[in-house]
Amino acid sequence: MKKVLFFFMSLLNVATASADDTNYIINCAIGEEVEGKTVYLTNLDNTSIIDSAVVRNGRFHMEGKIEHPQVAVLSCKDFSLGKPNENVYVALDGSEAQLTLKVGNYPEVSGSCANIALNSFKKTITPRDIASDEEYENARKTYEDSNASPEAKKQAADLLNKYLIEMRNRIIKFCVDNNNNIGGAMYFGKYNARLSSKQIDMILATASDEFKSYKAVEQVIKRREAEKKREKGNKYIDFEMADSLGVMHKLSDYVQANKVTILDCWASWCGPCRALMPELKRVYAEYHDKGLEIVGVSFDKDKNAWIKCTKQMDLPWVHLSDLKCWECEVGLVYGVNGIPFTLLIDRNGIIQGCNLHGKKLRTAIEEILAK
Numbered sequence: 001m002k003k004v005l006f007f008f009m010s011l012l013n014v015a016t017a018s019a020d021d022t023n024y025i026i027n028c029a030i031g032e033e034v035e036g037k038t039v040y041l042t043n044l045d046n047t048s049i050i051d052s053a054v055v056r057n058g059r060f061h062m063e064g065k066i067e068h069p070q071v072a073v074l075s076c077k078d079f080s081l082g083k084p085n086e087n088v089y090v091a092l093d094g095s096e097a098q099l100t101l102k103v104g105n106y107p108e109v110s111g112s113c114a115n116i117a118l119n120s121f122k123k124t125i126t127p128r129d130i131a132s133d134e135e136y137e138n139a140r141k142t143y144e145d146s147n148a149s150p151e152a153k154k155q156a157a158d159l160l161n162k163y164l165i166e167m168r169n170r171i172i173k174f175c176v177d178n179n180n181n182i183g184g185a186m187y188f189g190k191y192n193a194r195l196s197s198k199q200i201d202m203i204l205a206t207a208s209d210e211f212k213s214y215k216a217v218e219q220v221i222k223r224r225e226a227e228k229k230r231e232k233g234n235k236y237i238d239f240e241m242a243d244s245l246g247v248m249h250k251l252s253d254y255v256q257a258n259k260v261t262i263l264d265c266w267a268s269w270c271g272p273c274r275a276l277m278p279e280l281k282r283v284y285a286e287y288h289d290k291g292l293e294i295v296g297v298s299f300d301k302d303k304n305a306w307i308k309c310t311k312q313m314d315l316p317w318v319h320l321s322d323l324k325c326w327e328c329e330v331g332l333v334y335g336v337n338g339i340p341f342t343l344l345i346d347r348n349g350i351i352q353g354c355n356l357h358g359k360k361l362r363t364a365i366e367e368i369l370a371k
Helices: 002-018 115-123 132-142 148-176 180-193 197-205 210-212 215-228 251-257 271-290 303-312 329-334 358-370
Strands: 020-029 039-041 050-055 059-066 071-078 086-094 098-100 108-110 240-242 248-252 260-266 293-297 317-320 341-346 351-354
Touching: 020 039, 020 086, 050 059, 071 180, 086 098, 086 115, 086 180, 098 260, 108 115, 108 215, 115 148, 115 180, 132 148, 148 180, 180 197, 180 210, 180 215, 197 215, 210 215, 215 329, 248 251, 248 358, 251 293, 260 271, 260 358, 271 293, 271 358, 351 358
Parallel strands: 020 098, 260 293, 293 317
Antiparallel strands: 020 059, 039 050, 039 071, 071 086, 098 108, 240 248, 260 341, 341 351
16 A cells, blocks of 8 residues: 555656756757767757757757746857857757758748747848858957957947847847747847937847746846836935945935035956046045045955055045945845936935936036035
């Protein structure tokens, strides 16, 4: 009786576990170049192998189960299965994927919307009607060439700008058209940094739950929620962090004691951050006695590098850091995904600007001080 009960419970456990699993089936026709070689199915980071199969008679087959739907990569050692330097993606979403792969060409795919979306993206969004791959690359090289004439640089810049604007528009359309599957979700997670906040919100507004549950999209949603907290007119969010001696400081200590406070996020390894410091020092010298204070927050991990840089650059305001780089508390609170990053906060704790520099920063400071 015990054996029967144990067998029954084992079947029940298997059935329960399988209910949440996602089946996948991949059938692929492939060129003779990879005959007898092993094709691997790995996760997006290529850090773990999900499955593998040997190519026989120009075909291979994979079938199995995973815990949840995901996007994976097909690869073969020493061979590019599609276009050079471009991954061949497959959506493991419970559907059967049919692929035809030819070395040097884009995959031909049928199956779920996600699989079709994954492997049509590059063809869909690349505006070759504006510039071929070769023309784009030549324009990029000309723009970066210090010996190129001003006229040549301008022509290159105009072409690149037109190309990138059209590419962004196509990315938006692609994400809107595919905001119900993990194929669209993967590319949205990968390319959302090229989109404005309004464009991101527009795509998410009509997206399916499946789309929103994809890990990369969840991160975008969290970042947008944090970004909204730093918009002009919102109350600032307080935090507490240590200086180089371990003494704790609250942002509120400075906001309440001054007429205007600049929160400046930077790092010793950030070239653009260091390039802005001389101007920030001039702003501090000009307005500090009138009621301005700066609170610097470093995204460094190396404490010695952080301290050395503040001394070398002779930065006279308070400096704080939790030495967590992109996991810095301030970065998580305010959705900081790039530095330099600044917030301008008035004496009432209201955010009056984000990432203001030069004339715009001075104008905003003077308007606050005049109140």
